[in-house]
Amino acid sequence: MSTSSAPVTIRANAISKVYGEFVAVHGLSFEVRKGTVAAFLGPNGAGKSTTMKMLTGYLAPSSGSVEVLGKDPGVAESRIELARRLGYLPENGPLYLDMTPRELLEFFAQVRKLGEIDKAIDRVVQQCAIQEVLHKPIGKLSKGFRQRVGMAQALLSDPDVLILDEPTSGLDPLQIREVRKLIRDLGQQKTILLSTHILQEVEAVADTVIMVHEGRLVFDGSVDELRDGQTLEDRFYALAGAPAKAKAKTTAASTANTETN
Amino acid sequence: MGIDWSVIRAIAKRELGSYLGNPAGYVFLTLFIAATGAGAFLQPGFFARNLADLALLNKVMPAILMLFVPAVTMNVWAEERRRGTDELLLTMPVRDIEVVLGKYLGALGVYTIGLGFALAHVGVLAQLGDPDVGLMASTYLGYWLVGVAFVSVGLLASMFSGNATVAFIVGAVGCAGLVFAGTAPWASGIVGCGLIAGVATLIWVAVQGNTDSAGYVAVGAGVLALIVWLTGTFESFQDTFGLLGVDRHFYGFGEGIVRLGDVVYFVGIAVVLVYLCTFMLGRRHW
Numbered sequence: 001m002s003t004s005s006a007p008v009t010i011r012a013n014a015i016s017k018v019y020g021e022f023v024a025v026h027g028l029s030f031e032v033r034k035g036t037v038a039a040f041l042g043p044n045g046a047g048k049s050t051t052m053k054m055l056t057g058y059l060a061p062s063s064g065s066v067e068v069l070g071k072d073p074g075v076a077e078s079r080i081e082l083a084r085r086l087g088y089l090p091e092n093g094p095l096y097l098d099m100t101p102r103e104l105l106e107f108f109a110q111v112r113k114l115g116e117i118d119k120a121i122d123r124v125v126q127q128c129a130i131q132e133v134l135h136k137p138i139g140k141l142s143k144g145f146r147q148r149v150g151m152a153q154a155l156l157s158d159p160d161v162l163i164l165d166e167p168t169s170g171l172d173p174l175q176i177r178e179v180r181k182l183i184r185d186l187g188q189q190k191t192i193l194l195s196t197h198i199l200q201e202v203e204a205v206a207d208t209v210i211m212v213h214e215g216r217l218v219f220d221g222s223v224d225e226l227r228d229g230q231t232l233e234d235r236f237y238a239l240a241g242a243p244a245k246a247k248a249k250t251t252a253a254s255t256a257n258t259e260t261n
Numbered sequence: 262m263g264i265d266w267s268v269i270r271a272i273a274k275r276e277l278g279s280y281l282g283n284p285a286g287y288v289f290l291t292l293f294i295a296a297t298g299a300g301a302f303l304q305p306g307f308f309a310r311n312l313a314d315l316a317l318l319n320k321v322m323p324a325i326l327m328l329f330v331p332a333v334t335m336n337v338w339a340e341e342r343r344r345g346t347d348e349l350l351l352t353m354p355v356r357d358i359e360v361v362l363g364k365y366l367g368a369l370g371v372y373t374i375g376l377g378f379a380l381a382h383v384g385v386l387a388q389l390g391d392p393d394v395g396l397m398a399s400t401y402l403g404y405w406l407v408g409v410a411f412v413s414v415g416l417l418a419s420m421f422s423g424n425a426t427v428a429f430i431v432g433a434v435g436c437a438g439l440v441f442a443g444t445a446p447w448a449s450g451i452v453g454c455g456l457i458a459g460v461a462t463l464i465w466v467a468v469q470g471n472t473d474s475a476g477y478v479a480v481g482a483g484v485l486a487l488i489v490w491l492t493g494t495f496e497s498f499q500d501t502f503g504l505l506g507v508d509r510h511f512y513g514f515g516e517g518i519v520r521l522g523d524v525v526y527f528v529g530i531a532v533v534l535v536y537l538c539t540f541m542l543g544r545r546h547w
Contacts (some may be wrong), residue, residue, distance in 0.1 A: 020473055056352045060544070076356065076543065083354035094345030096275070098282050110271040111353045153349065 006033040008067075009161055009191040010055060015064035017050050017215075024050045026215040027064065032208070037187035039206035039223075040195040043240045047215035048195040049091045052165050055193070056088045069161060084112070087159035089167055091195075093150030097139035101130055101149045104138060105156060112157050124152040127182065143170035151179065155186075162186065164194040168201060180204045199232040213240045268355050269363040276337065276367020286371065289332060293375045296325050301382050313390030315382065315400050319515035323440045323507045326407050329375075331432030334368045334415025335425045342423040357542040365416055365535055372408040376401065396517040403514025406527035407507060411436045413534035420541055439530075443506025446499045450490045453502030458483035463537070467544065 010032040017025040025047040032038040040048050053059040055066055057073025066073055071082035096104055105124065109117040125131055128148040133141055138149060147170060154162060167183065168176045183192060183205045196202065202209055202223060209226045211219035218239045219226055226235055280286040301307070301318035310316070341347035350360060380401065386392040418432035419425075434455075442452040461482030462475050469475075490498045503509075510523040 053348070056348075058348050058352050080354045080356065083352055086352070088349070088352045090345055090348040092345060094348060096279065096346055097344070098279055099275075107271060107275055108349070108353065111268055111350075111355055113265065113268065113354070 006035055008032070009034045009036075009069060010038075010193060011067040012051065012055065013065045013067070015051065015054055015061040015066060017047070017054060017059065018062040024215055025054070025061075025212075028212065028215070028217050029064075030210045030217060030220050032191060032193055032210075034191050035187070035189070036207045037183060037192045037194070037205050038208045038210055039202040040193055040210050040212070041197065041199075041202055041219075041236070042195075042212040043197055046197075046212045046240075048212060049165055050215075051212070052088075052163050052193070052195060053090075056086065056163055057082065084157065085160045087154035087157065087162045089150045089154040089162075089164045091165040092169065093147045095138050095146060095149060095153070098137065100135050100137055101125075101141075101152065102134045104149065105152060108153055108156055114157060120156055120158070123158070124155045127155060128152040129178070144172060144175045147171055148175070148179070151182070160190060162190055162192045162194075164192065166195055166197075168196070168198070176201075199236055202226075203232065211236075211239055264356065264359055264362070268359045269366065272350075272355075272360060272363025273367040273370060276364055277370045280333070280367070280371045281374075289329070289371075290375050290378055293325075293329050294378050294381065296329070297322070297379050298382060298385075300325060302385065311390075313386040313392040314396060315386070316515060318382070319400065319403075319511070322404060323407055323511060326404075326411055327436035327440045328433055330372060330408060330411035331415040331418065331429045331436060333371050333375075334412055334419050334432055335429035336419070337364050337368055337416055338419035339423055339425040339428040343425075351542070358539045361416070361535055361538045361542060365412060365531075365538075368416060369409065369412045372412055373405065376404055376408065379404075393517065399514045399517045399519050402519065403511050406514070406524060407511055410439070410507070410527045410530040413531040413538075414439070417534050417538050417541075420538055439505060439507045441506070443503035443509050446503070449499040449503035449506070452505065453498055454483050454486040454490060456502065456505070457486035463541075467540065 008031045010030075012028050012030050014027045014029050015025060016023065016027050028047070028051060040052070042048050050059065054061045055068055055073070057066075057079040060074055068082055069085055071078040073079045073082055096107075099107065102121070105121045106117060109120055114120050125134060128151050130145060130148050130152055133145050133149075138146060141149070147167065151164075151167060154164065164183070168179050171179060180201065183194065186192060187205070187207075194201075194205070206223055208222055209219060210217065211226070223232075226232065228235060230238075297318060300321040301315050304317045307317055338347070341350065351357075383392060383397050383401075386397075414435040415428075415432035418435055419428040421431055422428050438452045438455055441448040443449055458479045462479040465478040466475055489495050495501075510526045513520050513523055
């Protein structure tokens with residue numbers, strides 16, 4: 001669990017992403033402190049994945065700036081240094097379907113220039129429980145196993161920061177429980193930002209919540225602050241049901257609360 | 262810090278593996294050997310000439326390659342983008358140039374393997390006559406160098422779309438421009454207009470950071486180039502763009518002559534286009 005005195009690991013400064021006429025992310029600003037599991041909450045199409053892509057350096061923001069572990073992913077050298085300490089699970093867990101999990105992990109270990117490849121692979125295979133499918137083509141694996149292989153890939157370099165885009169998407173209830181437990185365990189030492197639109201997930205794993213709607217920040221604070229004496233579901237509907245502009249006050253108030261705490 | 266060849270090797274190996282682990286790769290190799298074999302031996306003049314060489318294949322080889330090479334490269338980026346795996350690759354601690362070179366060398370490796378199988382044609386010639394070893398070596402070096410250039414054209418084309426068919430068409434049109442430039446004045450003029458439109462569009466996309474209005478820029482630059490060409494404002498328009506034609510640079514290799522200028526032409530195209538791919542990748546604006 002983080003404290004407000006812990007150093008900031010992830011910082012977004014008024015980032016926007018514009019595609020032609022469409023503004024996917026509007027001047028988003030937030031911080032995630034070291035040792036925090038932060039849930040990036042929002043309905044589908046809120047701009048969560050786009051923001052995560054900007055944090056990892058895959059996409060360049062149209063305006064604003066990003067800093068992760070003190071590095072700007074927009075600068076080539078900085079991005080490479082950051083990538084060594086960053087694990088990323090993109091949305092829908094894209095993988096090379098023609099490879100086996102073992103081949104895939106070996107490939108990314110080589111690309112990451114890891115020293116003890118076998119040791120690193122053994123560790124993530126244990127963590128993500130993928131021993132039984134290690135030599136089967138990924139294309140023939142179930143969605144749940146694919147997602148776990150994606151998690152194993154993200155954990156391969158034992159990163160300081162994990163950015164996970166809907167890590168429990170497509171998993172069955174048992175697998176969801178395992179992945180959530182893994183995230184909680186990892187959250188003891190690492191900074192984790194995970195996107196989700198599932199409220200139970202927020203309650204189960206998150207220390208803090210950053211909620212976006214229509215590309216705008218609508219809440220930034222702890223889970224208790226989000227609850228605000230109501231059920232999370234009611235608060236989610238209240239924040240995501242109305243146009244984002246109307247909720248500027250909520251955001252400002254929540255930010256003020258966070259800073260006070 | 263310089264380029265890390267171990268990363269490039271890993272990416273190239275993965276490209277090669279993905280191609281050769283796929284039935285489509287073997288279909289390509291088979292069709293490539295069949296097409297080049299037909300180009301070499303099934304033409305009416307082959308036996309009448311009574312010469313153990315590949316002169317007839319040399320005439321059609323650039324045209325064969327302008328279709329086959331984009332078929333190899335069409336998936337290089339398009340497939341990554343379609344599956345979303347580019348997101349993994351481009352968030353690894355690797356330089357853009359390492360990714361581009363890895364993919365380029367992987368695709369070139371597939372073409373080189375295809376060309377290796379096509380060495381069987383020399384075996385056929387050896388059965389029929391006594392082919393000149395030096396001439397065969399320079400001819401195959403020429404084929405390979407055409408591939409060196411065309412793979413870079415296909416790689417760049419593959420970056421434009423997540424759709425492999427579009428990538429193939431764009432790649433084939435790009436290679437066709439190089440094949441037809443210099444063959445006739447009108448062809449050189451059209452290639453010149455296309456090239457000017459393409460360069461203007463690339464500059465526009467690079468400066469803007471997105472593809473908004475890129476179509477207008479392409480059409481505008483193309484029309485402007487057409488006016489310059491047809492009104493004779495720049496008299497050497499056709500001759501200048503005719504110099505870009507593959508034919509005039511490939512011809513010498515088929516005659517057993519290896520000119521440094523020709524090697525520089527093919528390698529130069531690859532260097533420029535690989536650099537362009539790296540530049541576009543560095544923009545991270547798709």
